[in-house]
Amino acid sequence: MRLLHTSDWHLGRGFHRVSLRDAQERFLDHLVATVREEKVDAVLVAGDVYDRAVPPLSAVELFDDALHRLGALGVPTVMISGNHDSARRLGVGAGLLGRAGVHLRTDPAGCATPVLLSDEHGEIACYGLPYLEPSLVRTEFDVEQPGHAAVLGAAMDRVRTDLATRPATRSVVLAHAFVVGGEPCDSERDITAGGVAAVPAGVFDGVDYVALGHLHGCQTLSERVRYSGSPLAYSFSEADHRKSMWLVDLGPDGRPHAERIDCPVPRRLARVRGRIDDLLADPTLAPLTDAWLEVTLTDAVRPADAMARLAERFPHVLNLVFEPDADDPAGALGYADRLRGRDDHQITADFVAHVRGGRGPDEAERALLRDALETARVDAAAREAAS
Numbered sequence: 001m002r003l004l005h006t007s008d009w010h011l012g013r014g015f016h017r018v019s020l021r022d023a024q025e026r027f028l029d030h031l032v033a034t035v036r037e038e039k040v041d042a043v044l045v046a047g048d049v050y051d052r053a054v055p056p057l058s059a060v061e062l063f064d065d066a067l068h069r070l071g072a073l074g075v076p077t078v079m080i081s082g083n084h085d086s087a088r089r090l091g092v093g094a095g096l097l098g099r100a101g102v103h104l105r106t107d108p109a110g111c112a113t114p115v116l117l118s119d120e121h122g123e124i125a126c127y128g129l130p131y132l133e134p135s136l137v138r139t140e141f142d143v144e145q146p147g148h149a150a151v152l153g154a155a156m157d158r159v160r161t162d163l164a165t166r167p168a169t170r171s172v173v174l175a176h177a178f179v180v181g182g183e184p185c186d187s188e189r190d191i192t193a194g195g196v197a198a199v200p201a202g203v204f205d206g207v208d209y210v211a212l213g214h215l216h217g218c219q220t221l222s223e224r225v226r227y228s229g230s231p232l233a234y235s236f237s238e239a240d241h242r243k244s245m246w247l248v249d250l251g252p253d254g255r256p257h258a259e260r261i262d263c264p265v266p267r268r269l270a271r272v273r274g275r276i277d278d279l280l281a282d283p284t285l286a287p288l289t290d291a292w293l294e295v296t297l298t299d300a301v302r303p304a305d306a307m308a309r310l311a312e313r314f315p316h317v318l319n320l321v322f323e324p325d326a327d328d329p330a331g332a333l334g335y336a337d338r339l340r341g342r343d344d345h346q347i348t349a350d351f352v353a354h355v356r357g358g359r360g361p362d363e364a365e366r367a368l369l370r371d372a373l374e375t376a377r378v379d380a381a382a383r384e385a386a387s
Contacts (some may be wrong), residue, residue: 001119003172004035004261005246007046007213008230010084012059015292016318020232021058023266027231028066030264031245035075038247038261042117043075046213046228047082047131047176049090071100078115081106081130082176082213105174106130108137112158114171121252124170127159127207131176131214149199152177160206170254171207182215182227187235201225208254211246218244224256231263236294236319239269267292267316273323276303280313294319304359344373 009027014020035043050059070077079102081087091106098104103115105128114125132155134146141154152175163171178184180198201221204210210225216238218229228246233239244260251257270288272279273296279285293314297306302322310317342350348369353360361369 001117001121001124001170001250002039002041003044003209003211003246003248003250004031004038004040004042005044005046005211005226005228005248005258006031006231007176007211007228008048008082008216009045010048010051010230010232010234011062012055013051013234015232015234018292018318020266021062023232023264024059024062026264026266028062028069031231032066032069032073034245034247034261035070035073040075040247041119042126043070043077044126044172044174044211045077045079046174046211047080048084048213048230049079049082050085052084053086053089067097067102071102074101076101076103076115076117078103078105078126078128078174080104080128080174080176080213083131083133085131087130103128108132108140108155111155112162114162122168122170123166124172124250125163125166126172127162127174129155129159129173129175148177149203152199153203156203156206163206170250172209172211172250173204173207174211174213175204176213178214179212179221179225179227181221182212182219183217185216185235185241186237187216187230187233209248209250209256211248217241218246218260220258223258226258232266233269236269236271239271239294270294271296273298275299276306276309280309285314289314289316291316293317294321296321296323298323298325300324302354304356345370348373 009024011024034040049063067077081090087106091104094104094106105111108130111127111129114127117124117126129152132151134148134151137151138146141151143150143154159173163169178198180200204225208224212225212227215227216230216234217227218241219227226246229241229243231243231245233241233243243263243265245263247259247261249257268291270291271294272285272288276297276299279295293316295310295317297303297320303309307317307320349360349366352365
């Protein structure tokens with residue numbers, strides 16, 4: 001049985017101020033082409049199909065088109081809801097879609113009802129565990145302490161109970177969770193609730209392959225437990241990710257063999273750090289003129305018009321971070337030390353210069369500051385006298 005494991009499409013999401021609709025469309029083209037060219041028997045989508053509970057119409061259209069194209073190939077799709085999805089919205093029409101080969105698993109109560117796939121070696125029971133929010137499903141799974149490990153463990157107990165009634169049946173589980181050993185990044189929504197969010201990989205003992213979603217980096221926790229990661233980067237923390245899907249061959253004995261299938265990259269990501277004048281003059285940065293760029297400026301004083309200046313050389317700069325070097329003498333001083341020896345007029349003028357990228361107050365502004373400080377001084381003196 002040949003399976004294509006993917007997850008975290010986040011249809012409808014952008015990258016900073018850039019729309020990713022075209023990139024998401026190219027990924028879905030790539031997915032359908034991979035299914036056709038690699039003779040995939042079933043597609044596994046481990047949650048976060050959409051980026052938010054109420055997705056934009058353009059995202060719904062992409063989803064609808066992908067399902068129609070997979071259906072036209074006669075390839076079944078097993079899909080679960082993730083923490084970004086609205087389980088009830090994604091699951092609308094699940095019964096009808098299931099007859100067309102699109103098996104949506106969004107109801108926690110149905111986690112032990114498998115999609116039965118088959119090949120020349122027999123049946124494969126494919127169980128879909130949607131994202132389980134502990135506080136919402138604790139009653140369903142009759143757990144005393146609502147936590148991710150508890151509810152996921154209870155769901156897997158149900159899976160193993162059902163699997164025990166199916167001798168010699170190979171098994172696959174889809175789950176959307178943070179499993180111990182996985183490496184997170186900045187673009188995943190925090191799912192901490194009811195205690196520690198991470199669950200041990202051992203909770204999935206007893207099944208042949210576990211197709212995980214939630215973490216955006218492609219990762220192998222064990223031969224049989226893997227994250228596919230997101231097909232596109234959704235934060236600069238993913239700049240070093242290799243975006244891919246898992247092509248998994250499940251042997252007659254249930255042992256999986258997995259191969260990575262790279263996803264199309266709309267534009268490379270890069271991060272650079274340094275003083276603005278150095279970055280604008282550094283010839284080694286020439287290859288980054290076509291990259292989506294995050295720049296961390298280390299200048300002691302925030303440069304004026306920094307984004308505009310950087311964009312002249314790097315047209316696709318998207319994010320600017322200001323982190324003065326720790327060895328900057330002014331930054332190394334404590335707040336009290338920086339103020340020592342300065343009067344109120346100097347302190348307020350310096351503050352204006354700091355927040356305006358080095359441009360201090362002009363004469364009219366200095367006059368306003370002097371008036372405000374004098375009024376404050378007189379008021380304070382009056383209050384002190386009154387007391």
